Amino acid sequence: MIKQIDTRGLSCPQPVIKTKKGMQENPEGVEVIVDNTTAKINIERFAKLSGYKVESRKNDAEYVIKVERQ
Numbered sequence: 001m002i003k004q005i006d007t008r009g010l011s012c013p014q015p016v017i018k019t020k021k022g023m024q025e026n027p028e029g030v031e032v033i034v035d036n037t038t039a040k041i042n043i044e045r046f047a048k049l050s051g052y053k054v055e056s057r058k059n060d061a062e063y064v065i066k067v068e069r070q
Helices: 014-025 037-049
Strands: 003-006 029-034 052-059 062-069
Touching (some): 003 014, 014 029
Parallel strands (some): 003 029
Antiparallel strands (some): 029 062
């Protein structure tokens, strides 16, 4: 089961740190909610460099980033 992580309102590097912790706790994958483009870009970069598949979608002013093990 994919764990959901809400990082809205947090500034970098907190969203990436929370994503990393979530990936360690749930190696199969996580779904991260962010409310700024910088966090989205940084999480996507971190996840891809860690060997994960990344999909993002925009919901109004938020992004939902799905990070899954390949």
